[in-house]
Amino acid sequence: MLYWLMKYVLLGPLLRAFWPTKVTGLENVPTEGGAILASNHLAVADSFFMPLHVPRRVTFPAKQEYFTEPGFKGRLKKWFFTGAGQFPIDRSGGAAAQAAIDAAVRLLREGRLLGIYPEGTRSPDGRLYKGKTGVARIALEARVPVIPVAMIGTDQVNPIGSRMWWPHKLEIRFGKPLDFSRYEGLAGDRFVERSITDEIMYALMELSGQEYVDIYAARAKELIAAEKAGLRPAVPVQVGARDAARMPESRAS
Known part of the structure; x- marks a missing residue:
């Protein structure tokens, strides 16, 4: 309820009014069933603008610090990020990383859309960086397609280190779904997972026009x-x- 309230009543109309966005390829997002929306990551704003233009709910994993800060400010952050469709994950590695993958797979098996940034963090300079293989593991275990998504211009709206959001035209491009069913049963094979991740990153490079590093x-x-x-x-x-x-x-x- 809070997610839809934020999207259509509180935050969504404001974002649409001040940041006109060109959206292409939205027909590539399935109308039902689980799927991964794998996006490049230029700014915190990515997690707000992309779900705004997808008719279905999109859930993003987010660092748990957004949900555990004490005091009134912490409660406000938790309310805000929960309303934005994000769920907390522990990024300390090891068992915590596997728990995050398990949570993502569970959501996908429930038929949800999961937003993922394969780069793992925001690009420091607007270029596209090497993807982490967690996205491949999740796709294989959940047996879902991966839709590449290119965010363009969000780093001008919300530059790294800036607390302000600035007016700027945006574009979101949804690419054709990537089907990895040919690798069924090979989750955990690091060579297969690297190959899948590289294929996703190549699709993002083609879609976004970013230089790859x-x-x-x-x-x-x-x-x-x-x-x-x-x-x-x-x-x-x-x-x-x-x-x-x-x-x-x-x-x-």
């Missing part, structure tokens, strides 16, 4: 932070995917 976004953020601190990054950040993959790692001096 073959390192994880979290690692890129570390390199950018080291560069700003005057340290030599282990791998130059301003390189393409092939160059980054070929370069040997060097130590900061």
Whole structure:
């Protein structure tokens, strides 16, 4: 109830009024049954604009810190993110990571739409980074299609580090569903899961027009932070995917 109230009464009309959005390929999102919407990730705003334009409810995993902060501000955040269709996950790794995958698979088997950012975190510079294989594991275990989604312009609305949202035209592109049924029964095979994840990231690169970089976004953020601190990054950040993959790692001096 809270989700639909936020979408159609409280937040949705405001977003539609101030941020006109061109949406293409929405017919690729199934009208029923479980499916993964795998999106590039440019800004926090992605999790608000994409579900706004999908007729069905979209559920996103979100870091549990959004739901556990104490005090009035914490309760307000929990109410807000719950209303936005997000559920908490522990990102500390190990058993917590498996619990997050299990929760996602359960939702998909219930016939829901699950929003996932394969990069794992926001792009630090607008480029597309290497995907984490959790999306492949979930797709295989739940036996659902993956719809690639390209968010364009949200990093201009909500730049990293900015508390303000700025007027800017947006575009959302929904690609054709990717069917991985040919890999049925191979969940847990790391080579298969990497192949599936790379196929998803290639579809996102084609759909979004972003430059692809073959390192994880979290690692890129570390390199950018080291560069700003005057340290030599282990791998130059301003390189393409092939160059980054070929370069040997060097130590900061």
